[in-house]
Amino acid sequence: MGEAKRRGTPQQRAEQARARLEALRPAQLVCGACKTAFTTFDALPAPGMRGIDAVFGGQCPNCGNDVVVFKGEPQAVADAMLAYEKMMGADAKLGYQSRDGRHVPFEPGGEKTPGESDK
Numbered sequence: 001m002g003e004a005k006r007r008g009t010p011q012q013r014a015e016q017a018r019a020r021l022e023a024l025r026p027a028q029l030v031c032g033a034c035k036t037a038f039t040t041f042d043a044l045p046a047p048g049m050r051g052i053d054a055v056f057g058g059q060c061p062n063c064g065n066d067v068v069v070f071k072g073e074p075q076a077v078a079d080a081m082l083a084y085e086k087m088m089g090a091d092a093k094l095g096y097q098s099r100d101g102r103h104v105p106f107e108p109g110g111e112k113t114p115g116e117s118d119k
């Protein structure tokens, strides 16, 4: 009997995916609001986000903000953060991992469209 081809069971594939995420996982997240660094966070699914390798998120133990970081191509990360911000509103603190592994908080600085107040 010939050795069956190793396709990898779903379990193996899940493990590979997890190993890949573990490799991408930053040592810590840093809260964009209060700059607290913390290490309790999870990998989040990033379905259909092109150029995004991984998303990690957790709750700041100090101020309770949701902290989400994206890893991937810089342009894709920027797009993802903007999309996420729109989706979540201003509550989530976003950031990304720089190439040397540092956490960089995303600070949307005054780019909001100026006064569209027609009331």
Ligand SMILES: [Zn+2]
Residues within 6 Å of the ligand: 031, 032, 033, 034, 035, 036, 060, 061, 062, 063, 064, 065
């Ligand atoms: Zn915080």
